[in-house]
Amino acid sequence: MRKPASELKKGDKILIASQEYFIHEFEISDMGKQGKRKVRILAKNAKEETIVLIRPEDYPFESLN
Numbered sequence: 001m002r003k004p005a006s007e008l009k010k011g012d013k014i015l016i017a018s019q020e021y022f023i024h025e026f027e028i029s030d031m032g033k034q035g036k037r038k039v040r041i042l043a044k045n046a047k048e049e050t051i052v053l054i055r056p057e058d059y060p061f062e063s064l065n
Contacts, residue, residue, distance in 0.1 A: 005039040006057035013064035014043065016053070020064060021045050028057065 008014065012023045021043035029038045036056045044050050 001063050002060045003063040004057065005041070005055050005059045005061055006037070008039070008041065008061060008063065014041075015062040015064060016043070016051065019045050021051060024050075 006028065008023060008026060010023050010026050014021050014023065022045075023041055024044050025040075025042035027040045029040065031037050034056075036058065039053075039055055039057050039059070041053045041055070042050065043053070
């Protein structure tokens with residue numbers, strides 16, 4: 001099920017490059033020059049590999065919850 005980035009929360013599972021990641025940290029910034037807020041997501045997979053994503057708040061993520 002696709003969800004916009006702004007609807008995700010800490011502990012959610014998302015699919016990135018065909019791998020499952022758990023959201024470890026989630027932060028929404030203030031509105032920037034482009035007129036949209038940005039979402040910063042720090043996620044870890046089962047192997048404890050970490051990935052940091054910064055996307056607009058309406059960016060669609062594949063949610064596994």
